[in-house]
Amino acid sequence: MKLNSSNLTSLSTALILGLSVFSAQAEKVVSLEQAITLAQQNDPWLHGSRLKQSAVENRSIASGTLPDPKVSLGIMNLPTDTWDLDQEGMTQLKVGVSQMFPRGDSLEIKKDQLQIESTKFPLLREDRKAKLKSQVSQLWLDAYLAQQTIKLIEDDWSLFEQMAEVAKASYSNVVGKTRQQDVIRAQLEIVQLDDRLTSQKQKLETTIARLNEWLHIYDADRLNESFNFDAQPLEFSVSKELPSIQLNNPTVLKASNYSRNLLAQELSNHPAILAIDIKRKASEKGIELAKQQYEPQWGVNASYAYRDNMPSGDSRADLFSVGVTFDLPLFTENRQDKQVAASIADSEAVKTEKLLLTKQMISAVEKELRQLKRLSDRQSIYQEQLLKQTHDQAEASLTAYTNDDGDFAEVVRARIAELNTRISALRIDVDALKTVTRINYFFAHSQSNSNAEHKSMQTSHKTNQHLSNKQFGEK
Numbered sequence: 001m002k003l004n005s006s007n008l009t010s011l012s013t014a015l016i017l018g019l020s021v022f023s024a025q026a027e028k029v030v031s032l033e034q035a036i037t038l039a040q041q042n043d044p045w046l047h048g049s050r051l052k053q054s055a056v057e058n059r060s061i062a063s064g065t066l067p068d069p070k071v072s073l074g075i076m077n078l079p080t081d082t083w084d085l086d087q088e089g090m091t092q093l094k095v096g097v098s099q100m101f102p103r104g105d106s107l108e109i110k111k112d113q114l115q116i117e118s119t120k121f122p123l124l125r126e127d128r129k130a131k132l133k134s135q136v137s138q139l140w141l142d143a144y145l146a147q148q149t150i151k152l153i154e155d156d157w158s159l160f161e162q163m164a165e166v167a168k169a170s171y172s173n174v175v176g177k178t179r180q181q182d183v184i185r186a187q188l189e190i191v192q193l194d195d196r197l198t199s200q201k202q203k204l205e206t207t208i209a210r211l212n213e214w215l216h217i218y219d220a221d222r223l224n225e226s227f228n229f230d231a232q233p234l235e236f237s238v239s240k241e242l243p244s245i246q247l248n249n250p251t252v253l254k255a256s257n258y259s260r261n262l263l264a265q266e267l268s269n270h271p272a273i274l275a276i277d278i279k280r281k282a283s284e285k286g287i288e289l290a291k292q293q294y295e296p297q298w299g300v301n302a303s304y305a306y307r308d309n310m311p312s313g314d315s316r317a318d319l320f321s322v323g324v325t326f327d328l329p330l331f332t333e334n335r336q337d338k339q340v341a342a343s344i345a346d347s348e349a350v351k352t353e354k355l356l357l358t359k360q361m362i363s364a365v366e367k368e369l370r371q372l373k374r375l376s377d378r379q380s381i382y383q384e385q386l387l388k389q390t391h392d393q394a395e396a397s398l399t400a401y402t403n404d405d406g407d408f409a410e411v412v413r414a415r416i417a418e419l420n421t422r423i424s425a426l427r428i429d430v431d432a433l434k435t436v437t438r439i440n441y442f443f444a445h446s447q448s449n450s451n452a453e454h455k456s457m458q459t460s461h462k463t464n465q466h467l468s469n470k471q472f473g474e475k
Helices: 005-020 032-041 044-063 106-118 120-172 180-212 260-267 271-294 336-402 408-441 452-470
Strands: 070-076 092-101 298-306 319-326
Touching: 032 120, 044 106, 044 120, 106 120, 106 271, 120 180, 120 271, 120 408, 180 408, 260 336, 271 336, 336 408
Parallel strands: none
Antiparallel strands: 070 092, 092 298, 298 319
């Protein structure tokens, strides 16, 4: 299926219509995959990058073309006493044309340099998509964490209310060991639970608002409608299930055969690194271009001069002239030599940019790997021990209290500890996935063929059509 402006227009219209009824229907659910696809498909930065690439490609064609020839028209040696054209033999009507030729191969080199520069834009777009995937994934996971934390608190809400009612009834009937401070403690826990619930709702709403930035429909062919921000939904929820996110390149990251050199080799295929390689190649062309300043600049001129007949009626011969001009780059020490030296320095500086970015990426990957390892250790502790132990403790304390052999405050503490443990376990799971998404950004390798981006756009187009038909799915 070929993606053209008509298809994009139909797609955007379908999505806008699907989203416009958003508030009138049941609450919508956005999956992680849907959020990433919409963000990558509707990012204005990507469209702007394609326009910039087109501009550089057009400049490349223009820079490889000779400058326009210059035409001159003039009257020469006209006598000022009579202003007659036939009085003096030197009087001429002259038409001339001149053409300058750039130094050496500077035209071809400049054209090649701009062509090389234009090839960095697809890489920058790939890097942008990888960053979008990481950023949107982390926002989505933050929303998931807040949403599920709210559910955990609401699930325990009735239990704490029942505990407060039991404590109040027991205290009123002077049954058991219930004291006034137990009643107050139970009420206090409900108020604090309400505050935690409000805090999590605040986090969910602010995260959804931030996520909304990337879900706005963008139609490059109808920019006026793209600025209709009321067409996008204001409220939605995320999926209830935690997605499975795997490491893109687990082999390189295994502790048994981990090597920084191997990691650096893998990172060399990252679009951001490859874009620096493109910049370096363009700077090398800049050195070649600077060296062309040692070559003379040539110019050719030709003119035709018409002379009127003599007063006696005899004809005068017309005149034709042709000439060549060129400059002599003799004093090169403070000009050409310095320009070449500056171009060489610029090219060497680009190499340091690649080294700097590679070091930063290696450091970031190692930091995330260490964090992922500790999060994995904590997941094991929670799954194998803490979750079960806190649940058993809560049940045991409640049983002891109902048998008049325990303290009410201990029952409350045990229930709060169990809730906190479940929330902490959820947060660790989400943090682990967020860490994986950040690591995966560094292994977003460049596409191997020139049609990859077009195929990716076609895939996103089909996915967006599927999303618009489902209207994000209902909760």
